[in-house]
Amino acid sequence: MYRYDSYDDAFVRSRAAQFRDQVTRRLVGDLSEEQFRPLRLQNGLYLQLHSYMLRVAIPYGVLSANQLRALAAIARRYDRGFGHFTTRQNIQFNWTRLADAPDIIDALADAGMHAIQTSGNCIRNVTADPYAGVAADEIEDPRIWGEVLRQWSSAHPEFLFLPRKFKIAISGALEDRAAVLFHDIGIRIVRHRDGSAGFAILVGGGQGRTPYVAQELRSFLPRQHLLSYLEAVMRVYNLNGRRDNLYKARIKVLVNALGIDEFRRQVEAEWQRIDHDAIDLPEAELQRITEAFTLPSLPVRAATSTEVARRRRADPAFDSFWRNNTTPHREPGYRILTIALKEPGLIPGDATAEQMDAVAALAERYGHDEVRVTYTQNLVLPHVAVADLPNVYDALVAAGLHAANAGLITDLIACPGLDYCNLANARSIPIAQEIARRFADTGRAQAIGTLRLNISGCINACGHHHAGNIGILGVDKKGTEHYQITLGGSPGNDAQIGEIVGPSFAAEDLPDAIERIIETYLALRHGSDETFLTLYRRVGIAPFKHALYAQGAIARLPHKTDRQLTQEAALP
Amino acid sequence: MASIITANRLTSGEVVYLAPNGTWVRDIAAAEPSADEASNRRIEQIAARAVAANHIISPYLVDVRLEAGRPVPLSVREKIRAQHRPTV
Numbered sequence: 001m002y003r004y005d006s007y008d009d010a011f012v013r014s015r016a017a018q019f020r021d022q023v024t025r026r027l028v029g030d031l032s033e034e035q036f037r038p039l040r041l042q043n044g045l046y047l048q049l050h051s052y053m054l055r056v057a058i059p060y061g062v063l064s065a066n067q068l069r070a071l072a073a074i075a076r077r078y079d080r081g082f083g084h085f086t087t088r089q090n091i092q093f094n095w096t097r098l099a100d101a102p103d104i105i106d107a108l109a110d111a112g113m114h115a116i117q118t119s120g121n122c123i124r125n126v127t128a129d130p131y132a133g134v135a136a137d138e139i140e141d142p143r144i145w146g147e148v149l150r151q152w153s154s155a156h157p158e159f160l161f162l163p164r165k166f167k168i169a170i171s172g173a174l175e176d177r178a179a180v181l182f183h184d185i186g187i188r189i190v191r192h193r194d195g196s197a198g199f200a201i202l203v204g205g206g207q208g209r210t211p212y213v214a215q216e217l218r219s220f221l222p223r224q225h226l227l228s229y230l231e232a233v234m235r236v237y238n239l240n241g242r243r244d245n246l247y248k249a250r251i252k253v254l255v256n257a258l259g260i261d262e263f264r265r266q267v268e269a270e271w272q273r274i275d276h277d278a279i280d281l282p283e284a285e286l287q288r289i290t291e292a293f294t295l296p297s298l299p300v301r302a303a304t305s306t307e308v309a310r311r312r313r314a315d316p317a318f319d320s321f322w323r324n325n326t327t328p329h330r331e332p333g334y335r336i337l338t339i340a341l342k343e344p345g346l347i348p349g350d351a352t353a354e355q356m357d358a359v360a361a362l363a364e365r366y367g368h369d370e371v372r373v374t375y376t377q378n379l380v381l382p383h384v385a386v387a388d389l390p391n392v393y394d395a396l397v398a399a400g401l402h403a404a405n406a407g408l409i410t411d412l413i414a415c416p417g418l419d420y421c422n423l424a425n426a427r428s429i430p431i432a433q434e435i436a437r438r439f440a441d442t443g444r445a446q447a448i449g450t451l452r453l454n455i456s457g458c459i460n461a462c463g464h465h466h467a468g469n470i471g472i473l474g475v476d477k478k479g480t481e482h483y484q485i486t487l488g489g490s491p492g493n494d495a496q497i498g499e500i501v502g503p504s505f506a507a508e509d510l511p512d513a514i515e516r517i518i519e520t521y522l523a524l525r526h527g528s529d530e531t532f533l534t535l536y537r538r539v540g541i542a543p544f545k546h547a548l549y550a551q552g553a554i555a556r557l558p559h560k561t562d563r564q565l566t567q568e569a570a571l572p
Numbered sequence: 573m574a575s576i577i578t579a580n581r582l583t584s585g586e587v588v589y590l591a592p593n594g595t596w597v598r599d600i601a602a603a604e605p606s607a608d609e610a611s612n613r614r615i616e617q618i619a620a621r622a623v624a625a626n627h628i629i630s631p632y633l634v635d636v637r638l639e640a641g642r643p644v645p646l647s648v649r650e651k652i653r654a655q656h657r658p659t660v
Contacts, residue, residue: 052585419658
C-alpha cells in the first residue's frame with residue numbers, strides 16, 4: 001500500500017502544527033468561535049450533540065495494521081474506548097475534547113494519517129471498492145487512482161471553497177461495490193474496444209434532500225487525462241454551482257438544471273482550454289504510485305482445505321461465516337474476508353479499541369498487513385489463505401467480531417442519528433438494533449437472502465436510505481420520531497432511488513412493518529434465487545402497500561390505537 | 573411555556589446549562605428557568621458574555637416544562653442532550 005513520502009509527511013506535520021497553534025489561540029481567546037469554526041472543520045473537528053467529534057480520513061478505505069492500532073490507541077486514550085466506522089469509509093471519534101485535538105492530530109500524523117478535508121466545502125476523502133486489487137472481477141486497481149486523486153485534491157488551491165462539499169468514488173471492477181452512481185463524481189475503470197483501460201465518468205449523483213442517480217458524462221476517458229478532465233468538471237461546477245442556496249448548491253442540482261448535454265458541452269469546452277500537460281500526471285509519477293499497490297507476494301496456497309471442509313460440515317456457524325463473509329480472491333488459495341461490525345443488538349459500525357487491535361493483529365499474522373473499510377460500515381481482510389480461515393474465524397469469535405451476516409438484512413447501514421448527531425431529526429441506532437434483533441437468527445436472515453437495509457436519521461441521508469432495497473428515514477412529526485419506509489433502492493450498477501411506500505410509522509411499529517414487508521417478499525418470491533430487489537422490480541410497490549396499509553393491516557400491528565391509525569391515514 | 577439556556581463548554585464540548593448563580597452546570601435540573609421574553613433576553617445576554625469570555629459555545633434557548641419547579645425538556649433531542657449520553 002502507499003506510504004507517505006517525505007513531502008506527504010512534511011505537509012501533514014505542518015498542518016498538525018498549524019492546527020495546534022489555532023487551537024491554542026482559540027483556548028486563550030485570541031480567536032473567536034466564529035473565526036475558529038471553519039479552521040476546526042477543515043481539520044475534521046465537529047461539535048455534535050454531546051461533545052466534539054473528530055472525523056479521520058481513511059483514503060479509499062485502506063489501512064495498515066499499524067494505522068488501525070494507532071486508531072485503537074486514540075480511542076483508548078482520547079475517546080471512550082471505541083470508534084465509529086462511517087458510510088464514507090472514514091472513522092469518527094465521538095467523545096473528543098478540543099484541548100486534546102492537537103495531540104490526536106499529532107498521533108495520526110505519526111501513523112501517516114490526518115483529518116484534513118473530512119468536512120467543509122471541498123473535495124472530501126475519495127472512496128473506493130473495498131475489494132480493490134484482489135477482486136476476481138477487477139479490470140484495474142482503483143486504489144492507484146484513489147491515491148492520485150488524494151494528492152491532486154488535497155489542499156488544491158482552486159477547490160477549497162466550492163459551493164458545497166464534493167464526493168468522489170472510484171471502482172475498477174465489473175460489480176459496483178462503491179456506490180459510484182450516488183457520488184458527485186463517480187469513476188469506473190472500463191476497457192476500451194482497443195483493449196486499453198480508461199475511465200467512464202459519471203456526474204451528479206447523490207442522496208440527501210434531492211436524490212439523483214449520476215449520469216454519464218463521458219463513456220471513455222483515456223487514463224492519462226483523468227486529472228485535467230476532472231479539473232474541467234470542477235471548474236464548471238465552481239463557477240456555476242449555486243452559492244445562494246445551501247439546498248441547491250451540490251453539483252447534482254447544476255447538472256440537472258443545465259441538462260447533461262449542456263453540462264458536458266461546458267466541461268468539454270473548459271477541457272479544451274486547459275493545458276493538459278501542466279495538470280495530467282507524468283507517467284513516471286503514475287509508475288511510482290502504481291508500484292505502491294502491487295499485490296503482496298502471496299505464497300501459493302492450496303485452493304481447498306480438508307480442515308475447512310470438515311469444519312464447515314461440523315460447525316454451522318463457521319459454515320455461515322464462510323458463505324456470507326468470504327468471497328473469491330483473484331488468487332485461488334485465498335479469500336477476501338469481511339468482518340461485519342453488525343452483531344445484532346450492537347451499534348452498526350462501532351468497534352472497540354480491543355477489537356481494532358485484534359483485527360490489526362490478524363492483518364499482520366494472516367492478512368499481509370492490510371485492512372479495508374467498507375462504506376457499509378464493515379472491515380475487510382483482503383488476503384486470507386483458505387487454510388488459515390479456521391484460525392482467523394476463531395480469533396474473530398474471541399474478539400466478538402464473528403457476525404456471519406455480511407450482505408444480509410442484519411448487515412444494515414445506520415448513521416449515528418439523534419443519539420449523537422447535531423443534524424438528525426430522529427434516532428437511527430435503536431431502530432437498527434431492534435430490526436437486527438428481530439432477524440438475528442442467521443438461518444432466517446440467510447433464508448431471506450441478499451438484502452440491503454439502510455437507515456438515516458434525517459434527510460441528509462448519511463445512512464444511504466435512498467439506496468437501500470429497504471430504506472428507512474427518520475422524521476420529526478410534531479415532536480415525535482417517525483420513520484418513513486422506501487422500497488426498491490439500489491446502490492449498485494443498477495442504481496435506483498427507493499420509492500416511498502406510504503405514511504410513516506411510529507418507532508414502536510416500525511420493526512413489525514419491516515416484518516410485514518419481509519413476509520410479503522417471502523410469500524411472493526419465485527424461490528430463494530429471486531432476491532428482494534428482483535422481486536420488487538417484478539411486482540412493484542402495490543403488494544407491499546397493501547400489506548402495510550390495507551383496511552385493518554396496520555391495526556394488526558401491536559401498540560397502534562385506532563385514533564393513531566385515523567391520524568396517519570389522513571397524512572399525505 | 574418556560575425556557576432555559578444551554579450551550580457546550582468550549583474546552584470539552586460537554587453540554588451545559590446556565591444556573592441561577594451564573595455558572596454553567598451539567599445538571600439540567602439546576603438550570604435557571606425563564607418564564608417571559610424579558611428574562612429570556614437577560615439569560616441570552618449572560619450567555620453572550622460567556623461566549624465572549626471563551627467559556628461556552630453555541631448557546632440557545634430550550635423549551636421546557638416545569639415539574640416540581642425543575643425544567644424538563646420537551647423535544648427528544650434536548651432530552652438526549654440532557655442525559656449526556658446516547659440512548660443506546
